[in-house]
Amino acid sequence: MQKGILLLCLLLMPALAAAQTEEKEIAAPAGSPFNQTKFVPDIALILDFSYVHRNLSDEQYRTSKLPEATNTLDEDKTHGKDNADLNSHRGFNLNYAELTFSSVVDPYFNLFANCELTETGFALEEAYFTTRRLPAGFQLKAGKFLSGFGRINEQHTHYWDFADRPLNYLSFFGISGLNEKGAQLLWLAPMDTYLQFGLEVLQGENGSSFGSHGYNDVDKTVTVKTAGEPNAYVGFIRNSFDIGNLTVLISASGAGGKCRVNSGLDTRGEEGYALHGSTLVGGGSLLLKYQWDSTRSISLQTEYLYREMDAARYQKDSADQVAKYDLTRKQSGLYAQLVLKPLKRWRAGVRYDLMDRNRIQTDDPSAIAPPEGLCRYTGMLEFNPTEFSRLRAQYNYDRSKYTEDGPGYHLRPNHEVILQFNLAIGAHGAHAF
């Protein structure tokens, strides 16, 4: 037996030796006439990890909602987030690891892809190309991307000044923002002040304000056809100018499209509802940033969003009986934030969120007027050891989330502290203004 093993070893030895030399050759690819390692795109990995303490239990937190805001969380499932927003659990949260790839494709195009890795899933958050050589200040972007609507929507979460999404964006576009397949055309005016116009044609699948897929109820008494796709359109204007060390950036945006939402209308034996109509969202933003020098600055940023949704609402009870009502939502909200950077590595900020208007008009006799004046107070302190690492402590006092147990809405005030760790390795590119 032992002899057999010895023999086997002897036989294998040349093969192993051959494998070793082969490895060596691979390790020194410079000799290969077909070597392509120099064409590796820029790759970066960004980790977002947090420790959360809040007075609501995870179950209470999950079932607390902004009243009449988000239509469905189905849309968010497609983003691989298991219906969970950032920092949704007490204790430790692995929010995401973002893997980004970018490179010039050829003289005519750039390509960018952003894959969001979670513990259980993989989601292609963005994958788009942009043109490099269109004349007269035009640029075309197409693929899946974060819409240029407003200011904060286009920014990746790790670029925000706070750990979470403002309430107005959360209400109207959900936990992934307005992130759609589509095309965007930008035009930059040939002037000394920055003036940019943008138009987007989007598939319009956002489950909070749009949605295009048709549906039936279980007994096919209601049939809603799929809306024409692409389904949503966005337009925006941005203008920026400098007054000495002060930079001003203002923008106005609008988004409109059909709204088709189905939340359980086709599930037998359970309550469900569906919407069929159209939505318009308008927004304005203002940013003032004053720089004392290259390390010290103060900035004030605010955005106001308004949504009007006209729809038919189909309400199904557990006996599968469907009733149809008219529903109009007129909602608006703003956030305003002040961020001070007094030293190279430190930043501190406060933010105020307010959903001031939350009106619904409906002929549903059982409807209850949703609460208005939902608000949230936030403070944060940040230490950035380098531009590749960030430690942030944030406190939220949230008076915007309600439960619908029993009749009416019940406020669930939430105090939470988030310790956020954000780290980047690889070719992490510079950020835009």
Next chain:
Amino acid sequence: MLKLRHLLIIPLLILLHSSAFAAKLRVITTYPYIASLVKQIGMDRVNVQSLANGQWDPHVIIPKPSYISKLRRADLLVINGAQMEIGWLPPIMQQANNPKILQESAGFLDLSKQIKLIDVPRGVSRAEGDIHPDGNPHYYLDPYNIPPLYRAILKKLCELDSLNAEYYRANYAQFDKDWKGRLKYWDGQMAKLKGTKVVEYHKNYDYLLRRYKITLAATLEPLPGIPPTSKHIEEVEQVIRRTKAPLILHDVYNSDSAARYLSGRLGIRIVKLPHDVGAVREAEGIFTLFDEIVRRLTR
């Protein structure tokens, strides 16, 4: 629909308005010293503007949207290169979307390609702080490295605007003569410092030190881009005691509290040096930048 049509007129008006100007070559530079060099060669036949302000830390320029508009209409972009602009320029270039000034286009000039860089690291790891894989990017602070830069600018201006080539060459000849004359004066002044040991905050002036045989004893930053720590400052204090270094070379944009602490304990002199045109009031152009560096060092 009427409203939409009205909106479309706005871009048209702007286009008409802008085409009324023209003629002069529009040159955008990342830093003021480059604008000053372009001005020497192009004089009033080019329109030159720097994006960054000379008082700011050149590594961390905050990219303003107005920079995008400036690049949008540029015929030529001249950069320092050697990764100095990596933290702020790429997104601006991408958004400006001007095919004339893309990296591979004729209207793009990277001055670092004219210089053999020093301190090129063998391995690259961010554990060593904010390092520059291509070598030390502050090459332009050696006055002998300036002539290759303005020669490259001359060549580029002649290539893009051949009608004015004679004019540019004449300006070049005069500037070159003046510069070489000034070099002799600076050499004479700096000779006094030969063999001196100095401390720097950041490795901004290594090319200058090397040129005039001045030795770097220590930097106040423990690693490039990392602010001084008390432990590191203690070590620097020991180095200063041992080497008897008489000067701390300090930039104008970083906090000088560590330098003042050392100066208070050891009597070492802090020399605030301009790192770019506009960094201090006296350094208003490329000649006065070096005049002021030399004057402050040899005072």
